[in-house]
Structure formats: structure tokens, C-alpha cells
Amino acid sequence: MTTTSTPPSQSKSASTRRQVSSASARDALIAAAIGEFAAKGFAGARVDEIAGVAGVNKQLVYHYFENKQGLYLVALESVYAQIREKEKALSLDAMGPLEAMSELVGFSFDYLAEHPEFISLLTDENRNRGRYILASDRLKTMHSPFIEMLEATLSRGVEAGVFRAEYDAVNLYISMAGVSYFFFSNNHTLSAIFGRSLDAPSALLQRRRHVIAFVLNALRP
Amino acid sequence: MTTTSTPPSQSKSASTRRQVSSASARDALIAAAIGEFAAKGFAGARVDEIAGVAGVNKQLVYHYFENKQGLYLVALESVYAQIREKEKALSLDAMGPLEAMSELVGFSFDYLAEHPEFISLLTDENRNRGRYILASDRLKTMHSPFIEMLEATLSRGVEAGVFRAEYDAVNLYISMAGVSYFFFSNNHTLSAIFGRSLDAPSALLQRRRHVIAFVLNALRP
Amino acid sequence: MTTTSTPPSQSKSASTRRQVSSASARDALIAAAIGEFAAKGFAGARVDEIAGVAGVNKQLVYHYFENKQGLYLVALESVYAQIREKEKALSLDAMGPLEAMSELVGFSFDYLAEHPEFISLLTDENRNRGRYILASDRLKTMHSPFIEMLEATLSRGVEAGVFRAEYDAVNLYISMAGVSYFFFSNNHTLSAIFGRSLDAPSALLQRRRHVIAFVLNALRP
Amino acid sequence: MTTTSTPPSQSKSASTRRQVSSASARDALIAAAIGEFAAKGFAGARVDEIAGVAGVNKQLVYHYFENKQGLYLVALESVYAQIREKEKALSLDAMGPLEAMSELVGFSFDYLAEHPEFISLLTDENRNRGRYILASDRLKTMHSPFIEMLEATLSRGVEAGVFRAEYDAVNLYISMAGVSYFFFSNNHTLSAIFGRSLDAPSALLQRRRHVIAFVLNALRP
DNA sequence: CATGAATGAGTCTTCATTCAT
DNA sequence: TATGAATGAAGACTCATTCAT
Numbered sequence: 018m019t020t021t022s023t024p025p026s027q028s029k030s031a032s033t034r035r036q037v038s039s040a041s042a043r044d045a046l047i048a049a050a051i052g053e054f055a056a057k058g059f060a061g062a063r064v065d066e067i068a069g070v071a072g073v074n075k076q077l078v079y080h081y082f083e084n085k086q087g088l089y090l091v092a093l094e095s096v097y098a099q100i101r102e103k104e105k106a107l108s109l110d111a112m113g114p115l116e117a118m119s120e121l122v123g124f125s126f127d128y129l130a131e132h133p134e135f136i137s138l139l140t141d142e143n144r145n146r147g148r149y150i151l152a153s154d155r156l157k158t159m160h161s162p163f164i165e166m167l168e169a170t171l172s173r174g175v176e177a178g179v180f181r182a183e184y185d186a187v188n189l190y191i192s193m194a195g196v197s198y199f200f201f202s203n204n205h206t207l208s209a210i211f212g213r214s215l216d217a218p219s220a221l222l223q224r225r226r227h228v229i230a231f232v233l234n235a236l237r238p
Numbered sequence: 239m240t241t242t243s244t245p246p247s248q249s250k251s252a253s254t255r256r257q258v259s260s261a262s263a264r265d266a267l268i269a270a271a272i273g274e275f276a277a278k279g280f281a282g283a284r285v286d287e288i289a290g291v292a293g294v295n296k297q298l299v300y301h302y303f304e305n306k307q308g309l310y311l312v313a314l315e316s317v318y319a320q321i322r323e324k325e326k327a328l329s330l331d332a333m334g335p336l337e338a339m340s341e342l343v344g345f346s347f348d349y350l351a352e353h354p355e356f357i358s359l360l361t362d363e364n365r366n367r368g369r370y371i372l373a374s375d376r377l378k379t380m381h382s383p384f385i386e387m388l389e390a391t392l393s394r395g396v397e398a399g400v401f402r403a404e405y406d407a408v409n410l411y412i413s414m415a416g417v418s419y420f421f422f423s424n425n426h427t428l429s430a431i432f433g434r435s436l437d438a439p440s441a442l443l444q445r446r447r448h449v450i451a452f453v454l455n456a457l458r459p
Numbered sequence: 460m461t462t463t464s465t466p467p468s469q470s471k472s473a474s475t476r477r478q479v480s481s482a483s484a485r486d487a488l489i490a491a492a493i494g495e496f497a498a499k500g501f502a503g504a505r506v507d508e509i510a511g512v513a514g515v516n517k518q519l520v521y522h523y524f525e526n527k528q529g530l531y532l533v534a535l536e537s538v539y540a541q542i543r544e545k546e547k548a549l550s551l552d553a554m555g556p557l558e559a560m561s562e563l564v565g566f567s568f569d570y571l572a573e574h575p576e577f578i579s580l581l582t583d584e585n586r587n588r589g590r591y592i593l594a595s596d597r598l599k600t601m602h603s604p605f606i607e608m609l610e611a612t613l614s615r616g617v618e619a620g621v622f623r624a625e626y627d628a629v630n631l632y633i634s635m636a637g638v639s640y641f642f643f644s645n646n647h648t649l650s651a652i653f654g655r656s657l658d659a660p661s662a663l664l665q666r667r668r669h670v671i672a673f674v675l676n677a678l679r680p
Numbered sequence: 681m682t683t684t685s686t687p688p689s690q691s692k693s694a695s696t697r698r699q700v701s702s703a704s705a706r707d708a709l710i711a712a713a714i715g716e717f718a719a720k721g722f723a724g725a726r727v728d729e730i731a732g733v734a735g736v737n738k739q740l741v742y743h744y745f746e747n748k749q750g751l752y753l754v755a756l757e758s759v760y761a762q763i764r765e766k767e768k769a770l771s772l773d774a775m776g777p778l779e780a781m782s783e784l785v786g787f788s789f790d791y792l793a794e795h796p797e798f799i800s801l802l803t804d805e806n807r808n809r810g811r812y813i814l815a816s817d818r819l820k821t822m823h824s825p826f827i828e829m830l831e832a833t834l835s836r837g838v839e840a841g842v843f844r845a846e847y848d849a850v851n852l853y854i855s856m857a858g859v860s861y862f863f864f865s866n867n868h869t870l871s872a873i874f875g876r877s878l879d880a881p882s883a884l885l886q887r888r889r890h891v892i893a894f895v896l897n898a899l900r901p
Numbered sequence: 902c903a904t905g906a907a908t909g910a911g912t913c914t915t916c917a918t919t920c921a922t
Numbered sequence: 923t924a925t926g927a928a929t930g931a932a933g934a935c936t937c938a939t940t941c942a943t
Contacts, residue, residue: 042902058365060282064938074903076940085938139427140361144279147426161431181455187432188448192417199416202423205368206360210382211408227409234402235456263927285913295929300914302927484923500807502724506917516925518919527917581869582803586721589868603873623897629874630890634859641858644865647810648802652824653850669851676844677898705906727934737908742935744906 043081045071050092055137059089059145090149093142096135097159100128104163114174118236121167122229126197130221136202164190180236192235196228264302266292271313276358280310280366311370314363317356318380321349325384335395339457342388343450347418351442357423385411401457413456417449485523487513492534497579501531501587532591535584538577539601542570546605556616560678563609564671568639572663578644606632622678634677638670706744708734713755718800722752722808753812756805759798760822763791767826777837781899784830785892789860793884799865827853843899855898859891 049071053062064085068075082088107124109117129136142150150156167186174180200207200215208215215224270292274283285306289296303309328345330338350357363371371377388407395401421428421436429436436445491513495504506527510517524530549566551559571578584592592598609628616622642649642657650657657666712734716725727748731738745751770787772780792799805813813819830849837843863870863878871878878887 056365058279058281058362060279063936074905075938076903076905079939080902137365139424140365141279143424143426144277144358144361145426147430150427150430157430164432183451184448187434188445188452191421191428191445192449192452195416195418195420196413197416198420198424200412203360203364203419205364205366206371207412209368209371209378211385213408224409224412227405228413230404231409231413231456234458235452237455237458284911286911295927296913297915297929298927306913498807500721500723500804502721505915516923517917518925519923521918522923579807581866582807583721585866585868586719586800586803587868589872592869592872599872606874625893626890629876630887630894633863633870633887634891634894637858637860637862638855639858640862640866642854645802645806645861647806647808648813649854651810651813651820653827655850666851666854669847670855672846673851673855673898676900677894679897679900726932728932737906738934739908739936740906748934 042071042073042077045073046078046081046088047092047095050088051096051134051138054089054092054141055134058137058141059085062089064088086149090153093138093149094153094155094159096132096138097156100132100135101159101161103128104161104166107163107166109166109170114170114177114179115233117166117170118174118180118233119229121163121170122193122197122232123225125194126225126228129197129201130225133201136198140202167193174236178238181238184236189236193228193232196231197224200224200228263292263294263298266294267299267302267309268312268316271309272317272355272359275310275313275362276355279358279362280306283310285309307370311374314359314370315374315376315380317353317359318377321353321356322380322382324349325382325387328383328387330387330391335391335398335400336454338387338391339395339401339454340450342384342391343414343418343453344446346415347446347449350418350422351446354422357419361423388414395457399459402459405457414449414453417452418445421445421449484513484515484519487515488520488523488530489534489537492530493538493576493580496531496534496583497576500579500583501527504531506530528591532595535580535591536595536597536601538574538580539598542574542577543601543603545570546603546608549605549608551608551612556612556619556621557675559608559612560616560622560675561671563605563612564635564639564674565667567636568667568670571639571643572667575643578640582644609635616678620680623680626678635674638673639666642666642670705734705736705740708736709741709744709751710755710758713751714759714797714801717752717755717804718797721800721804722748725752727751749812753816756801756812757816757818757822759795759801760819763795763798764822764824766791767824767829770825770829772829772833777833777840777842778896780829780833781837781843781896782892784826784833785856785860785895786888788857789888789891792860792864793888796864799861803865830856837899841901844901847899856891856895859894860887863887863891 046067049067050062052070053067056062062085064078065075067088068078078085078088082091104124107120109120112120142148164186167190171180171184171186171189175182204215214220267288270288271283273291274288277283283306285299286296288309289299299306299309303312325345328341330341333341363369385407388411392401392405392407392410396403425436435441488509491509492504494512495509498504504527506520507517509530510520520527520530524533546566549562551562554562584590606628609632613622613626613628613631617624646657656662709730712730713725715733716730719725725748727741728738730751731741741748741751745754767787770783772783775783805811827849830853834843834847834849834852838845867878877883
């Protein structure tokens with residue numbers, strides 16, 4: 018299942034079918050919402066369009082999510098939940114610090130490459146000054162294991178003498194994420210300014226190699 | 239000067255006043271538009287609001303810019319023109335490569351710190367898939383001197399043996415800009431996730447130091 | 460320069476040029492107005508468009524004609540004046556009643572064929588319930604010689620025994636005009652309904668022959 | 681039924697009321713639209729006014745007809761549908777050719793006399809150069825039985841030796857319709873020019889007699 | 902649960918007209 | 923005279939949301 022929100026438990030027998038249908042209708046709405054909000058932002062997205070893409074009646078938006086904002090919040094929670102899920106799958110324990118760090122940088126890059134909707138929704142949320150992320154208890158408790166993995170890898174590397182000691186994990190995280198994120202989030206304006214197609218597969222591969230080298234070089238003692 | 243090229247004020251009494259008044263209505267609209275579009279995006283911005291903030295009649299938007307999109311385009315051109323203007327003021331010739339690179343990284347950081355509207359407009363433009371930047375001849379010809387300065391500084395440093403030779407200038411630019419840009423563009427969500435106020439002055443200063451160190455470290459041979 | 464392009468002030472002596480230019484500006488406005496009002500009706504016509512087509516400043520409309528309605532009235536008077544002028548050129552005295560009547564019918568047809576704007580303006584004026592024609596003293600005193608010519612021709616023919624005596628001139632006029640007018644005024648819907656191109660030159664010629672024959676046949680004793 | 685196809689009334693209590701209510705909102709809009717468009721033309725008509733007259737919310741115009749043009753098209757189809765309906769009720773088979781022709785001419789006159797909105801909408805549509813009638817499949821397939829009745833009556837009369845053989849049915853139709861149509865469509869300007877009240881009941885009756893006589897006289901061998 | 906109808910508060914845009922020079 | 927700037931009133935159209943069944 019792509020979303021996390023568990024529907025409220027119902028015990029009526031006949032409602033089984035309804036639950037199935039409900040769950041899929043609800044999920045379809047969330048999936049459609051992620052696409053619409055990512056493509057057009059909160060203000061530009063249309064409830065009608067979301068319902069249409071999901072193939073359900075518009076009223077269900079209000080039934081499940083109260084209003085457009087409620088749907089937006091759930092969509093945001095959903096994309097965060099997805100990345101958290103993927104992050105948990107990372108297992109760095111068997112790797113040395115250099116390899117582990119390389120894995121972390123690569124993961125950051127790859128996830129953004131494959132999930133443009135994550136970038137778009139984050140972007141919109143930042144224009145809202147983080148209104149929803151701050152209002153959502155679920156989001157606040159949805160701790161990322163990534164920063165802890167990064168911290169642990171950094172420590173291991175410092176101790177092993179392969180990483181500089183001067184960086185704190187949060188700043189390192191922001192730099193590591195930033196070199197990938199900015200490439201994707203501003204791909205169109207960068208392409209226009211430099212007159213290069215930065216969304217071409219070859220440009221992507223080249224960029225991926227660059228960001229790993231760049232971060233690891235910066236970490237050298 | 240904040241808006242598009244306006245003729246310098248002249249001292250002829252009669253005609254000047256008219257020109258000034260005309261220019262100021264137009265300029266006031268552009269300034270207000272930058273603020274509105276930055277705060278709410280294209281879809282969320284309200285023509286009424288822009289005119290109200292500018293203190294002029296709403297219909298002047300249509301008189302001067304044809305429609306909301308026209309105003310948006312001019313606002314976008316305006317913020318690009320501003321940064322290009324500042325970039326031209328950079329003079330690195332008297333500096334050694336290390337100092338010059340440090341200056342470039344610091345400039346990137348400082349400009350974004352002082353111009354959140356630049357970030358917001360770029361962000362929105364990227365959600366539009368760069369539609370306006372591609373459509374604007376003015377924007378396409380508004381070449382940035384920055385990338386050439388970076389290229390020159392990089393070459394100087396490589397020749398002097400203080401920089402690695404492996405980076406190409408565009409990728410280096412994106413990394414250098416990204417470590418600052420991402421910090422500002424995603425400040426709210428990062429603050430929420432890390433439970434830190436990354437917009438506090440001290441966090442800003444600390445980040446500034448980090449990005450300069452990070453980039454220069456990555457450049458070491 | 461982005462602001463108002465100040466026109467080079469010309470202080471050439473002769474007001475002659477201005478007067479000449481005035482007269483032609485006024486005429487140009489009337490000509491453009493006839494075209495616009497004919498093409499789009501009073502409500503659909505745009506003052507800006509009229510001024511643009513005439514190549515003069517919009518303000519002149521208000522200077523010469525007070526407002527849009529004033530211009531419309533003058534345009535209407537103008538097309539009436541034109542047809543009155545043409546009607547005066549008809550000289551039937553040397554013809555027999557049959558030939559004269561044929562001439563009158565042919566004239567009605569030809570004038571409408573050549574002056575679609577006359578039809579369009581009359582049409583719009585009728586939708587206004589004749590508001591302007593009733594309000595205009597000029598139009599009310601712009602007597603048509605046509606109806607008197609028709610009356611005289613009819614009398615001559617009745618006396619000569621070649622026309623029936625039963626028709627009164629006004630009804631005859633309306634019938635004679637109607638068989639041509641309806642063909643032109645409703646040419647598009649008639650073409651669509653009958654699936655024929657009634658605006659083709661051959662259809663026009665055929666129609667012309669028909670209306671003359673039809674009216675003369677109806678007049679036979 | 682006056683408006684476009686409405687679902688046949690059913691007798692289930694609940695659903696019927698809804699359908700009726702739905703249908704009536706739609707029908708009320710069409711009826712109001714016919715009046716407004718006839719009175720002021722497409723450009724002059726106001727959506728607000730139409731909704732107000734219909735007593736429904738303005739936005740239902742967009743709900744049912746997409747936009748102003750869509751409503752205009754349906755209004756046009758509606759008036760065409762009305763006349764087609766009436767035409768079908770004509771039964772000429774039991775009459776001789778003279779009586780039948782007289783019936784056809786009288787019908788043309790009477791329908792226009794009773795349906796000024798039909799004239800007005802046709803007029804506006806012709807100013808549009810038949811744009812809507814050409815775009816509407818419904819209108820193109822809404823064949824008129826009138827022209828076939830006229831053709832049959834003409835043939836019968838020619839064979840019986842009471843009508844001239846020279847007229848083709850389309851030209852005859854245009855002449856027959858034109859002598860009535862022009863009288864009504866241009867009633868106001870004609871009244872003004874001739875200084876007669878051509879919309880008085882007596883003038884109407886007199887005109888009716890004239891057009892029948894005129895057409896039948898023209899048809900005599 | 903599901904659905905189309907309905908609505909009110911906007912939202913961009915137009916346009917005739919006036920102002921200032 | 924002539925012109926661009928400016929304006930108020932209104933117009934078409936949108937959209938999140940609610941109602942009724």
C-alpha cells in the first residue's frame with residue numbers, strides 16, 4: 018500500500034466490500050492528489066481534476082479528508098512516509114565508512130531522481146512556510162532514520178581517520194542533499210540558463226558521479 | 239535599482255514628473271508583483287492584491303503588462319536582472335584563486351539570504367517547467383557573468399595547483415549554488431524535521447561558514 | 460526606454476495641416492466605425508478597435524462624437540446619406556414603366572449586393588427598435604426619393620395598363636426590397652439550411668434575375 | 681415542447697421531482713436566453729441578466745452549457761426546433777395548389793408575426809456569418825419539411841396549369857419568406873422612414889393580405 | 902456511500918470614458 | 923489638437939464547498 022493512514026476500524030460484516038472499495042477510492046484520491054499538487058501546487062490544483070483522475074466522485078474528497086487542505090496534508094504525509102520507508106531499507110552496517118557515505122549520497126540522489134513529486138510537494142510546503150508539516154503530529158513524529166545513519170557513518174569515518182571532523186551532521190546532511198536537490202528542483206531554469214539539457218539521461222549520470230565525488234572529496238581529512 | 243531598467247531621473251520639470259509618475263506606477267506594480275508571486279506563486283497570487291499593494295488601479299496591470307502572465311514574466315525578468323547586476327559588481331581579478339572562490343561561494347550564499355523572493359520565483363518557474371524563462375528573449379540573452387567568473391577562477395586554481403582538475407564548471411556551479419539554495423529554499427521543512435530554527439541568525443552564520451569550507455574542501459587537490 | 464515614448468513635439472505653423480488632418484481623422488473614424496459596427500453590432504464593436512483601424516487616437520472619438528453612441532449615430536446617418544445619394548442618380552423619366560420598374564428592382568438588389576454594411580447597420584438599428592433613427596433629426600429629414608419614384612412609376616404603369624392597380628406603393632416597396640434584402644441579410648443561414656453557397660457569384664446572378672422577374676410578374680394585370 | 685429534448689416525465693415521486701426541477705432550471709435558462717439574445721444580440725446579452733430572469737443561479741449556465749456561447753447555441757437550436765415542429769403540423773394534402781400555396785405564405789407570415797425572437801436570433805446568427813448554425817450538428821440535421829412542401833405544391837400547381845413553371849423552389853422560398861421577413865425584421869426603420877406605424881394591428885393585417893396576393897400574383901402563368 | 906445539482910465568493914479581464922499634459 | 927495614463931463599473935468565468943436524493 019502506498020499510503021500509511023489506516024482507515025478507522027469498522028466491524029460491520031457488509032461493510033467489508035465497502036472497505037475494500039473505500040480503501041481503494043481513498044488511495045486513488047491520495048495518489049491523484051500527489052500528482053496534481055506536485056504539478057500545480059496547492060493553489061493551482063483543482064479538486065475536480067483530482068477526483069476525475071482518481072475516477073471517483075468529488076464529494077468523497079470532503080467525505081474522507083474534510084476539505085482540500087485535508088487532502089493536501091494527507092498527500093504530504095504520504096510522500097514523507099514513502100521516503101521514510103525507503104530509508105529504513107538502507108543497511109550500511111556491513112560497509113566501511115567511505116562506502117557507506119557513498120551509499121547515502123547515492124540514495125539521496127536516486128530517490129529525488131525517481132520521485133519528482135516529492136520535490137514538488139516539499140517545495141510547495143516551503144512556500145507555505147511549513148504550515149502543514151508543523152501542524153501535523155504524524156509528520157512531526159515521522160522521524161527520519163537517515164540523519165542518524167549519516168551521523169553514525171560520519172563518526173565511524175572520523176574515528177577511522179578517513180573523514181574530517183569539522184562537519185556537524187545536520188550541515189553535512191543539508192549539503193549532501195542540496196547538491197542533488199537543487200539539480201532536480203531547478204533543472205528547468207538551469208537548463209535554460211546554461212543552454213544544456215540537464216534532464217537528459219547522460220546529464221543525470223554525470224551529475225550522479227559528480228555529487229558522490231564532490232561530497233566525498235569535501236569529507237577527506 | 240530594483241526593477242527593470244528605468245530611465246534615470248531627469249530634471250526637466252514638466253515632462254519629468256509625468257515620466258516619473260508613469261514609471262513609478264509601473265515599477266510599483268512590478269515590485270508588488272515580485273512580493274506577491276514570491277509569497278503565493280503564480281496561481282495563488284491575486285491581481286487585486288498586487289494592485290492594492292502597489293497603490294494603483296488594478297486595470298493598469300492590463301494596461302502595462304497585458305495580463306497576469308505578462309506581469310509575472312516581467313517580475314521574473316526583474317529578479318534575474320537584479321542578480322545579474324550584482325554579479326557584475328564582483329571583481330575577483332586582484333584575488334588569488336582561493337580567495338576568489340571563497341568570494342564566489344559567499345556571494346551565492348549572501349544573495350540568496352537577502353533575496354528570498356528570488357528563490358521563490360525561481361521555484362515557481364521550475365514548477366512551470368521553465369515556461370516563461372524559455373519564452374522570454376530578454377531572459378535568454380541575460381547571460382550570467384557568474385559562470386564565466388567561476389570557470390576562470392577554477393582554471394586559475396587548477397593551474398596554481400590549489401584546486402582539483404576533475405570538476406567541470408557547470409557541475410561545480412550547481413553544487414556550490416545548491417548547498418546554499420537548498421538551505422534557504424527548504425528552510426522551513428528542514429527546521430521542522432530537525433527541530434531546529436534554521437532561520438535564526440546564528441544558524442545562518444554557521445551555515446555560511448560551513449558552505450564555504452565545504453566547497454573549498456571539495457576543491458582541494 | 461521603458462516608459463512613455465515622448466513624441467517629438469512639432470510646432471509647425473499651419474493649422475491647415477491640422478484641419479486637413481482633422482477632417483480626414485473624422486472621416487477615417489466614421490469609415491472605421493461603419494466597418495466595426497457592421498461587423499459586430501453596437502454592443503460588440505470596440506472603440507479602441509475603431510480608433511486603431513482609423514489610425515487615430517481614441518480620444519478623438521470623444522472629441523468629435525461625444526461618445527460611442529454619437530459615433531454610431533453618425534455612422535448610421537452616413538450609410539443612409541450614401542444610399543440617398545445613389546438613389547438621386549436614378550433617372551427613370553426616359554423609360555417606359557416596365558423598364559423603369561425593372562431598373563428600380565435592379566437598383567435595390569445591386570445596392571444591397573455592394574453594401575453589406577448598410578444591411579448590417581440597419582439590422583442592428585432594428586434590434587435597437589429604431590432608437591437612433593427616431594432620435595436623429597438629420598435622418599428623419601433625409602427623405603428618400605426612391606419611394607416617390609416608385610409611386611410615379613407604379614402610377615404610370617397602372618395608367619398604361621401594364622401594372623395591376625391593387626398595390627399601394629409602400630407595400631410594393633417593402634416587397635420589392637424584401638426579396639433582395641432577405642437574400643442578403645440571411646445569406647449565411649439560408650446557405651446552411653439549403654446546403655448551397657448562396658454567396659457564390661453565380662447564385663447572385665441567378666437571384667438577381669429571379670427578383671426582377673418575380674416582381675414584374677406580380678405586377679402584371 | 682419548446683426547449684431542447686427533455687427527458688419524458690416519469691411518475692416515480694421522488695426522482696421525478698428532481699428531474700423536473702433540473703429540467704425546469706435548464707429550460708428556464710433557455711427560455712430566458714432566447715429572450716435576452718433576441719433583445720440584445722449575443723454581445724449585448726448579459727449572463728447575469730439571463731440567470732436573473734430565469735430565477736436560477738448564474739453558475740448553472742456554466743454547469744449546463746459550459747459557457748455563454750454554449751447557451752446561445754442551445755437557444756438557437758431551440759428556436760429552430762420550434763419552427764420545425766410547427767411546420768410539421770401543416771397538412772396541405774387535401775388542398776388544391778392555390779389554396780395550399782396561400783396556406784404556406786400565410787404560415788410564413790404568421791409564424792414571424794408571432795415569433796419576433798426567431799427573427800432576432802437569425803439576424804444575430806447571420807452577423808456571426810452563420811458560425812453556430814454551421815458548427816451545430818443538430819441544426820444541420822434539423823431538416824425543414826417546409827421547402828419540400830413548397831416544392832410539391834409548386835409542382836402540383838405547374839402541372840395543373842395554375843402556376844408558372846419558371847421558378848425554382850429555393851428562390852421562390854426566399855422570395856416568399858423575404859416579403860414577410862423584411863417587413864418584420866425592419867419594421868422599426870421602415871416605420872420611421874415612411875412615417876407610418878407598421879407595427880399597428882391594422883398594418884399587420886393589411887400586410888398579410890398583400891404578401892399572399894403578391895406571391896400568388898407572381899405565380900400566375 | 903454515491904451522484905448531479907446548486908451556490909457564493911471570488912478572479913481575471915474588458916471597456917467606455919476621463920485625466921493630465 | 924493629440925496622446926498615453928488612469929479609472930470605475932461591469933462582465934464572463936472559476937472553484938471549493940454544500941445540498942438533496
